[in-house]
Amino acid sequence: MKLRYRYRIYPTDEQQKHLAREFGAARYAYNWALRLRSDSFRNGVRLNDLKTSAAWTKERRSLPWASETSCVPPQQALRHLQTAFVNFFDKRLGYPTFKKKAQKQSAEYTRSAFQYDPATRELSFAKFGAVKVRWSRAFVSDPTTATITKSPSGRYHVTLCLDESEPKPLLKTGEVVGIDLGLHRLATLSNGERIANPRYQGHRLRELAHAQRTLARRKKGSGRRNRARLKVARIQEKIADTRDDHLHKLTLDLVRRFDFLAIEDLHVRGMVQNRSLARSISDASFGKFRTLLEYKAKWYGKQVVVIDRFYPSSKTCSACGWINQALTLTMRDWTCKECGAIHDRDENAAKNILATGQVVTARGGGIRLKRTPVRKSTRRRSVKQQGAA
Numbered sequence: 001m002k003l004r005y006r007y008r009i010y011p012t013d014e015q016q017k018h019l020a021r022e023f024g025a026a027r028y029a030y031n032w033a034l035r036l037r038s039d040s041f042r043n044g045v046r047l048n049d050l051k052t053s054a055a056w057t058k059e060r061r062s063l064p065w066a067s068e069t070s071c072v073p074p075q076q077a078l079r080h081l082q083t084a085f086v087n088f089f090d091k092r093l094g095y096p097t098f099k100k101k102a103q104k105q106s107a108e109y110t111r112s113a114f115q116y117d118p119a120t121r122e123l124s125f126a127k128f129g130a131v132k133v134r135w136s137r138a139f140v141s142d143p144t145t146a147t148i149t150k151s152p153s154g155r156y157h158v159t160l161c162l163d164e165s166e167p168k169p170l171l172k173t174g175e176v177v178g179i180d181l182g183l184h185r186l187a188t189l190s191n192g193e194r195i196a197n198p199r200y201q202g203h204r205l206r207e208l209a210h211a212q213r214t215l216a217r218r219k220k221g222s223g224r225r226n227r228a229r230l231k232v233a234r235i236q237e238k239i240a241d242t243r244d245d246h247l248h249k250l251t252l253d254l255v256r257r258f259d260f261l262a263i264e265d266l267h268v269r270g271m272v273q274n275r276s277l278a279r280s281i282s283d284a285s286f287g288k289f290r291t292l293l294e295y296k297a298k299w300y301g302k303q304v305v306v307i308d309r310f311y312p313s314s315k316t317c318s319a320c321g322w323i324n325q326a327l328t329l330t331m332r333d334w335t336c337k338e339c340g341a342i343h344d345r346d347e348n349a350a351k352n353i354l355a356t357g358q359v360v361t362a363r364g365g366g367i368r369l370k371r372t373p374v375r376k377s378t379r380r381r382s383v384k385q386q387g388a389a
């Protein structure tokens with residue numbers, strides 16, 4: 001399993017200039033290979049990873065700037081492109097797109113291209129020497145790769161990656177939970193707990209909307225537009241930082257307390273398009289939440305089950321299984337016409353997510369889990385609905 005540690009770094013002016021060339025080289029290789037593979041794909045030939053690498057080695061020799069930059073980031077960029085193609089062919093993601101200069105820049109270095117000394121905590125790179133790192137969390141192991149990134153607002157980070165073969169299982173608690181992710185609240189648990197969105201989000205969203213309106217008014221290519229662009233990027237990064245911090249703490253707390261966690265597949269990519277600002281930000285949170293939860297659960301020996309997004313978790317009564325077809329998005333509470341149960345919309349959904357997750361798991365792996373307050377009848381009906389879907 002791979003562990004990632006991200007730190008802020010402060011390259012000197014000289015190093016920044018050099019890094020711009022390293023980012024450029026990686027981006028060039030990625031886009032060059034993407035064009036090559038797309039062209040041959042259109043001609044009915046599937047160019048594999050090996051052939052692409054061989055062609056790149058030749059191409060690199062003809063480039064005037066090749067000797068000034070490390071050969072590793074372009075090689076790693078080709079690897080990332082290969083992963084993007086695998087994801088595309090497996091229908092997990094869309095067709096790879098070209099990398100642009102205005103996006104986040106990155107260059108990945110393998111062990112041959114950088115050195116890390118745990119005693120002095122010095123991190124240095126072959127072509128541009130030691131960089132100043134703010135070691136915000138402890139790091140002692142031997143990293144296998146180091147990725148330097150530059151955000152659109154101009155901040156630099158390094159992500160150190162290391163392979164840990166031994167997971168660290170946490171004590172089992174015997175507790176299970178269903179989690180409903182929402183817009184009004186970040187999450188609602190099947191036991192009735194409510195988890196709010198990060199506090200400063202509302203204020204920052206207004207700030208962001210204002211900055212984006214300003215940016216839209218600025219003339220293309222002007223200095224004022226560039227400053228407005230930086231301001232938008234800085235606010236977006238602040239929102240993402242606060243969100244990530246919040247999600248890290250939340251997911252760790254959840255895997256500590258529960259052995260079995262059921263969530264709903266919200267199909268994040270599809271949701272982000274054409275929505276309001278608040279919506280798109282919370283959609284980004286959902287994706288991040290799931291990634292972190294799955295990663296931490298794997299690491300700490302807990303289990304996450306992701307249930308089908310077409311399962312009507314909000315509309316089904318968690319007490320009797322009746323489906324409320326009249327339920328609209330604005331209704332926060334509702335009463336079941338079949339059994340009279342009064343439901344908080346999200347808590348009811350969380351209960352159903354848990355019940356369905358348990359059914360799916362029981363059928364798949366035969367694992368026995370602790371009973372939840374959800375009645376037996378719900379589970380039976382859930383099986384039927386799952387089968388029909």
Ligand SMILES: [Zn+2]
Nearest residue numbers: 317320336339
């Ligand atoms: Zn009911």
